[in-house]
Amino acid sequence: MSKSLPKRSEDYSLWYNELVKRAGLAENSSVRGCMVIKPYGYAIWEKMQRTLDDMFKRTGHQNAYFPLFVPKSLFEAEEKNAEGFAKECAVVTHYRLQNDPDKPGKLRVDPNAKLEEELIVRPTSEAIIWSTYKNWIQSYRDLPLLINQWANVVRWEMRTRLFLRTAEFLWQEGHTAHATAEEALAETRQMLEVYAQFAEEWLALPVVKGVKTENERFAGAIETYCIEGLMQDGKALQAGTSHFLGQNFAKAFDVQFTNKAGQLEHVWGTSWGVSTRLMGALVMAHSDDEGLVLPPKLAPIQVVIVPIYKTGQLEELMERIRPMQMGLIERGISVKVDDRDTERPGFKFAEWELKGVPVRIAVGMRDLENGTLEVARRDTKEKMTLPLADIVNSVDQLLQDIQQNIYRRALNFRENHTTRVESYEEFKQVLDGKGGFVVAHYDGTSETEERIKEETKATIRCLALAEAEEEGICIVTGRPSKRRAHFARAY
Amino acid sequence: MSKSLPKRSEDYSLWYNELVKRAGLAENSSVRGCMVIKPYGYAIWEKMQRTLDDMFKRTGHQNAYFPLFVPKSLFEAEEKNAEGFAKECAVVTHYRLQNDPDKPGKLRVDPNAKLEEELIVRPTSEAIIWSTYKNWIQSYRDLPLLINQWANVVRWEMRTRLFLRTAEFLWQEGHTAHATAEEALAETRQMLEVYAQFAEEWLALPVVKGVKTENERFAGAIETYCIEGLMQDGKALQAGTSHFLGQNFAKAFDVQFTNKAGQLEHVWGTSWGVSTRLMGALVMAHSDDEGLVLPPKLAPIQVVIVPIYKTGQLEELMERIRPMQMGLIERGISVKVDDRDTERPGFKFAEWELKGVPVRIAVGMRDLENGTLEVARRDTKEKMTLPLADIVNSVDQLLQDIQQNIYRRALNFRENHTTRVESYEEFKQVLDGKGGFVVAHYDGTSETEERIKEETKATIRCLALAEAEEEGICIVTGRPSKRRAHFARAY
Numbered sequence: 001m002s003k004s005l006p007k008r009s010e011d012y013s014l015w016y017n018e019l020v021k022r023a024g025l026a027e028n029s030s031v032r033g034c035m036v037i038k039p040y041g042y043a044i045w046e047k048m049q050r051t052l053d054d055m056f057k058r059t060g061h062q063n064a065y066f067p068l069f070v071p072k073s074l075f076e077a078e079e080k081n082a083e084g085f086a087k088e089c090a091v092v093t094h095y096r097l098q099n100d101p102d103k104p105g106k107l108r109v110d111p112n113a114k115l116e117e118e119l120i121v122r123p124t125s126e127a128i129i130w131s132t133y134k135n136w137i138q139s140y141r142d143l144p145l146l147i148n149q150w151a152n153v154v155r156w157e158m159r160t161r162l163f164l165r166t167a168e169f170l171w172q173e174g175h176t177a178h179a180t181a182e183e184a185l186a187e188t189r190q191m192l193e194v195y196a197q198f199a200e201e202w203l204a205l206p207v208v209k210g211v212k213t214e215n216e217r218f219a220g221a222i223e224t225y226c227i228e229g230l231m232q233d234g235k236a237l238q239a240g241t242s243h244f245l246g247q248n249f250a251k252a253f254d255v256q257f258t259n260k261a262g263q264l265e266h267v268w269g270t271s272w273g274v275s276t277r278l279m280g281a282l283v284m285a286h287s288d289d290e291g292l293v294l295p296p297k298l299a300p301i302q303v304v305i306v307p308i309y310k311t312g313q314l315e316e317l318m319e320r321i322r323p324m325q326m327g328l329i330e331r332g333i334s335v336k337v338d339d340r341d342t343e344r345p346g347f348k349f350a351e352w353e354l355k356g357v358p359v360r361i362a363v364g365m366r367d368l369e370n371g372t373l374e375v376a377r378r379d380t381k382e383k384m385t386l387p388l389a390d391i392v393n394s395v396d397q398l399l400q401d402i403q404q405n406i407y408r409r410a411l412n413f414r415e416n417h418t419t420r421v422e423s424y425e426e427f428k429q430v431l432d433g434k435g436g437f438v439v440a441h442y443d444g445t446s447e448t449e450e451r452i453k454e455e456t457k458a459t460i461r462c463l464a465l466a467e468a469e470e471e472g473i474c475i476v477t478g479r480p481s482k483r484r485a486h487f488a489r490a491y
Numbered sequence: 492m493s494k495s496l497p498k499r500s501e502d503y504s505l506w507y508n509e510l511v512k513r514a515g516l517a518e519n520s521s522v523r524g525c526m527v528i529k530p531y532g533y534a535i536w537e538k539m540q541r542t543l544d545d546m547f548k549r550t551g552h553q554n555a556y557f558p559l560f561v562p563k564s565l566f567e568a569e570e571k572n573a574e575g576f577a578k579e580c581a582v583v584t585h586y587r588l589q590n591d592p593d594k595p596g597k598l599r600v601d602p603n604a605k606l607e608e609e610l611i612v613r614p615t616s617e618a619i620i621w622s623t624y625k626n627w628i629q630s631y632r633d634l635p636l637l638i639n640q641w642a643n644v645v646r647w648e649m650r651t652r653l654f655l656r657t658a659e660f661l662w663q664e665g666h667t668a669h670a671t672a673e674e675a676l677a678e679t680r681q682m683l684e685v686y687a688q689f690a691e692e693w694l695a696l697p698v699v700k701g702v703k704t705e706n707e708r709f710a711g712a713i714e715t716y717c718i719e720g721l722m723q724d725g726k727a728l729q730a731g732t733s734h735f736l737g738q739n740f741a742k743a744f745d746v747q748f749t750n751k752a753g754q755l756e757h758v759w760g761t762s763w764g765v766s767t768r769l770m771g772a773l774v775m776a777h778s779d780d781e782g783l784v785l786p787p788k789l790a791p792i793q794v795v796i797v798p799i800y801k802t803g804q805l806e807e808l809m810e811r812i813r814p815m816q817m818g819l820i821e822r823g824i825s826v827k828v829d830d831r832d833t834e835r836p837g838f839k840f841a842e843w844e845l846k847g848v849p850v851r852i853a854v855g856m857r858d859l860e861n862g863t864l865e866v867a868r869r870d871t872k873e874k875m876t877l878p879l880a881d882i883v884n885s886v887d888q889l890l891q892d893i894q895q896n897i898y899r900r901a902l903n904f905r906e907n908h909t910t911r912v913e914s915y916e917e918f919k920q921v922l923d924g925k926g927g928f929v930v931a932h933y934d935g936t937s938e939t940e941e942r943i944k945e946e947t948k949a950t951i952r953c954l955a956l957a958e959a960e961e962e963g964i965c966i967v968t969g970r971p972s973k974r975r976a977h978f979a980r981a982y
Contacts, residue, residue, distance in 0.1 A: 030565060030622055037556040039553035043554070062533070063534070064527070064529055064530045065527070065528040067525035069581075069659070086598055088587065090586055091584065091588065092583050093600065095579070096578055098577065107563060107567045119522065119581070128521075132520065141833070151643075156586040
């Protein structure tokens, strides 16, 4: 609290790391690459979970839970998926420790407790889930099977960053099975819409919906749909993916069903997920040099009331504050009254700014006598004087305004940082200048995509669904192109 | 569905396993000892989670999340805790797979990707959490620290059983830190009360609250409090534990704070947990030879409506059923209308009985014309005719009655299966007869406790808090005793 945050303009990366830690969202643990999600950060994640879970249930999904471990023989069954995750997975090889004969008081792996088959800590659960679906699906009557799981997964990333890239992270993974390709595709697109709606209405993060190129596709998928957000430093962030798996996993695990005509067919699959990475997106999209700026819908505390008083006055003041507090709570607004007598108001203001509480109300005796309150909004830092009598309605409206304003601000930013370019020269200039999405024609080959990545560090974030087909010329090779791609440097 | 369940009286153990699988609660996975929690089972677990989480929050706790892995050096820091869990822990030794040069298409552990320090998959999180608390706690102002975590844990059990004993299970673990022993003890007891209230009011499971003997204490605790339920086969089941850790973990991880007098002291700790084991308790305490009997408060579906109709009538019938359905939903009752036209009513009745839905309403055209409905309660299998006009109130009341009846029935069972004995002879007779809790004097030594266990397979479930001090004589050694213990064979 004592030191101010690094400035975004000076060191965006340092600003992010410091903010995440100082606002009490998360910190690094003593386990390489694994984070501790602190109570304030976890409270935001819980709100995300609750909201998404309700959305999943409204679209007909049920939760279940599958094992943390994947036996190696299942892990390797779907070849592309295995290849995609083999290089970064944690492997359990033993099931017991024993006293180390050479080091008193220390333990070592018991060499006699080696597993016959290694277990992979799940980096994603397609393998274990599809091996289970084999027994759950016999007939078309068992379909569609619409399952979601909230779980932890592990990917042994070498360079990690709080929330954005961690060895262990929390997520949800939907795994569905369908009788036809059309149904599976419809499900894939439906969940993309659910994610987009969640991102825009709750995170206040405008997203580009699109399809990944082959290079960026999920290992084992036929098609990967994604939502891509833009951060304040002009870098893109993939905020959710929804995969059409075709019959890949059904074939790898021999999941067949008898259709209405009595014939045996392989099942069609999807999978889709969002993770604690969304916490990183939330921080990077909206926050400022004073701290977090949280969208009211996800803020654990929506309103903080700070009593301003002289010694001896607190009791009396608190008695007058309580009815207002109750009124707000009854309206479904979460309120914190910061009545600590160990800190001064200025310190409290700075602390709640750092924590991103959307609305702050300072209440002194004189305000109450005048029938007015000093209300400050976190997003614009605007201060206003509002009548006490109507404070519940005013704050309710203000929270809605803030939610909308944060979204609009992010949308304006994205619109100002989305540039359609016609040459490679211009492409590079924009990337090295203001950054953001660069929308350009390319010839559709992996070679060109990789060349651009090597030369500029920009990747194709997606082929946006909203981008119409259009005759054009590849900015690199001059070959014909039928559609523009969204390029960006990305997290 | 086709085959009837094994009978409890013939093979209780088989009955349990079959019921858990057939009712769609859980099944074994292809990973040794790990289960798949199926949607219907998970829906019950979600209700348990939501309820407990609310109770934890009302008692001032916040959720957070700590890493899945514990580095070996932290794992071994608290010696007794390490010793207690070393023999049954999954150990990650490598972080990468590679193509197996000898077996095309297969993978093997990459020998060049060996971790410098092994990681233990958490069997419980005291070590990783207390190593974190070291940085969170400096002053008395940082205390109490009241944190809970919902997580998966792994204990490499050799003999496993769905829900009751699995290699991976889901649980919550509270970890709190306090300035004084008194406060920590008060927290330990408070959480025991929370668990007891949850067990009795939600699971409808009467529990004995008590303290474990040293033999049965949590590894690393000074005192372990527990709640013990009784299953229908006369075996006890530990349903939750709350540990007073003293300063053991604070000392092992050097967690100190400056007290109000400016002196440095070690912090006092507690930890407490319940797990998916509660699912096993729920099944074994109440269910019968037809299937599950779920307490209404935890039933994912509280009322099932089965339309009884002739071909062509369904549409019309459904239109008349809808207002009733809506009325029940508005009252906060979860309702399923089973309008499948592929199954006959008798099949549906049996299926919902198997799944333990507390109330079943069969609705035919004639019933509607008469203004009455046929209502069946799952717990007593009683059928009644109730007026349609008041059905919402009747069903609401009936659900409350069922909740109470299930509890009372379990309480009666426990009272009839709790026997105070005065001799070892009688002790064995009761155990081999009706079973249940045997309340007896013993001399308070571990030797006697172990001898009884060896000779009878009964363990001391707890020294019950409700059991007054009383002069007596050990049933085995004849030595003096001041207090009776609750013995039982147990899960």
